[in-house]
Ligand code: SF4
Ligand SMILES: [Zn+2]
């Protein structure tokens with residue numbers, strides 16, 4: 528990333544001003560000084576917003592922030608570009624990691640005088656991501672992803688924001704694409720786009736528009752931007768990331784990128800240009816109806832009682848929790864009975 532001496536490239540010059548370069552962007556065959564890297568980064572974000580018609584200056588944007596470099600760098604750029612934004616932080620209950628990520632979001636928002644909405648899974652639903660994983664027996668990331676998607680949309684609808692903005696960068700999108708192709712997950716391929724349009728049921732918005740303005744920048748560039756801008760983001764990774772398959776795909780593609788700079792960009796933008804529309808048609812043809820429990824969009828159910836994935840997950844969690852409680856109570860009364868028996872013998 529940095530134009531360092533260790534690579535023997537200390538003489539690398541900024542593409543714009545010819546001053547000493549601080550950041551190299553190998554896939555663009557370019558290097559920049561701090562000032563011009565910041566302009567380059569902003570212009571890449573602005574270009575994605577315009578190219579994919581993500582939103583207009585009049586739109587109210589809710590930026591999902593995690594305390595990490597991507598979401599805070601994105602929020603920083605959007606504010607500097609003059610958009611009307613608020614941040615949204617969802618507490619996942621992952622111990623000290625969640626506390627520190629929330630604090631990073633609060634201190635960033637305070638420093639910029641920006642509005643931040645804070646909610647948590649424990650306050651909204653009475654569980655955390657680790658609890659969900661324990662009760663469901665599934666990897667934490669699966670319940671975490673479902674809850675984030677649901678809660679981000681719900682917050683945008685309830686708080687009156689037209690657009691939900693997330694900090695997915697080029698690396699994230701390529702890793703998702705790679706996973707979707709490995710498993711030929713055509714439904715997901717149909718929905719893998721920098722913009723997912725609003726979905727309406729009847730006359731009501733059921734899903735707000737979702738956009739990813741960082742698709743033109745790589746992860747190491749958002750890190751460089753955040754450092755150069757003095758953004759105090761949380762560097763540590765989620766302690767539950769080990770079970771995250773996307774993380775492994777990201778590492779694999781990064782290995783290829785190192786020997787062939789530009790691979791990630793070719794793969795993702797090639798997909799958008801040449802293949803995405805084939806899968807999108809299939810996905811858009813799926814009829815959506817309101818979940819009988821919460822009203823969120825879901826697919827038509829054969830039994831006439833449509834339930835969205837979130838409500839199904841919540842019902843499963845409540846059943847598992849009730850089952851555990853019964854087991855504990857039964858264990859407690861057995862122990863009590865055994866204790867009474869032993870007491871009687873003594
Ligand atoms: S690594 Fe998994 S559990 Fe941790 S925040 Fe990401 S999706 Fe959630
Ligand atoms: Zn320069």
Ligand SMILES: [Zn+2]
Nearest residue numbers: 818821835838
């Ligand atoms: Zn539902």
